[in-house]
Amino acid sequence: MSSYFRQKFQISSIWSSSSSSSPEEDKDEGKVNHQELKHEDDYEEEEEEEEEEKLELEDQKRDEIERSKIKIMRARLLTQDPSSQDLDDLMIRRFLRARDLDIDKASALLLKYLSWRKEFVPNGSISPSEIPNELADDKLFMQGLDKLGRPIVVVFGGRHKPKNLEEFKRYVTFSLDKICARMPTGQEKFVCIADLEDWGYTNSDVRGYIAALSILQDCYPERLGKLFIVHAPYIFMTAWKMIYPFIDRKTKKKIMFLEDKKLRSKLLNDIDESQLPETYGGKLPLIPIQDC
Structure with a gap:
């Protein structure tokens, strides 16, 4: 064999041996890939665990910060209103959270509430006869x-007619007291569906809406979990533009307008069908607030 053909044969052999692999080698490569995937999964699990630990620590x-501030705020309240001794920690915490844990602002808001309660609800509750x-x-x-275990409230705006403002404010207080009394143990918030079907100008009551907002935000802070506004007609937006500036930052984040075509599916994201009111395709009949 000439030197030229010997060199060509050797080069071809080397190339063949380096580019081909045995079945065993292919299997080994497969094992390596599975191991790499396993390591990636482990890494993702570790990341998730670290994130959970971080959130738990936060x-x-x-x-700890809230407990400390509750103690400080309670002591301050007692020096200004002895009746505050009857308040539980959860109530003080709600007022603190409503004011971003600012003790001065939260104390002022709670003292204002106590004063309002004594004057507006002197008997401790609003009677249906009022x-x-x-x-x-x-x-x-x-x-x-x-x-999340939050009570569901449904309000039909098309049935509201502006009347005596003072009676309406008492009605709002009566309703919120009823709602809070119906909350399961450990729950502090409720969900509301504001249904504006058949709402028209005769139902418009901007003064009443603003008064209701004031009572909710200042006297029952951190009670509203979410507000769904459904079947809102275009003409309602005129009243909405007047109300909107009076809604605080925290409350605005809890409000959702739902389109009619997506109404049921959106509600089912938050409410099981077994707990959804019949009027929205669920299983439960509605109970008037005075009968709750």
């Missing part, structure tokens, strides 16, 4: 719990 730190005209509208109901 929650613990926040709880609000006959509002109850006659049959416009506010309760039924069921959402997926």
Whole structure:
């Protein structure tokens, strides 16, 4: 064999041996890939665990800060209003959270609430006999719990007619007291569906809406979990533009307008069908607030 052909044969042999692999080698490569995937999964699990631990530590730190501020705020309240001794820690915490844990602002808000309560609800509760005209509208109901265990409230705005503002404010207070009394143990918030079907100018009550907002935000802070506004007609937006500036930053984040075509599917994201009111394709009949 000539030297030229010997060199060509050797080069070809080397190339063949380096480019081909045995079945065993292919299997080994497959094993290596699986191991790499396994390591990637382990890494993702470790990341998730680290994130959970981080969030848990943040929650613990926040709880410690809140407990400390609750003690300070309670002591301050007692020096200014002895009746505050009857307040539980959860109530003080709600007022603190409503004011971003600012003790001065939260204390001022809570003292204002205590003063309002003594004057506006001197008997400790609003009697149905004080609000006959509002109850006659049959416009506010309760039924069921959402997926977080929050009571569901339904308000039919098309049934509201502007009347006596003072009676309406008492009706709002009566309703919020009823809602809070119905909350399961450990729950502090409720969910509301504001249904504006058939709402028109005769139902428009900007003064009443602003008064209700003021009571909710200043006297029952951190009670609203979410507000769904459904079947809103175009003409409602005129009133909405007047109300919107009076809604605080925290409350605005809890409001959702739902399109009619997506209404049921969106509600089912938060509420099981077994807990959804019948009027929205669920299983439960609505109960008037006065009967709750």
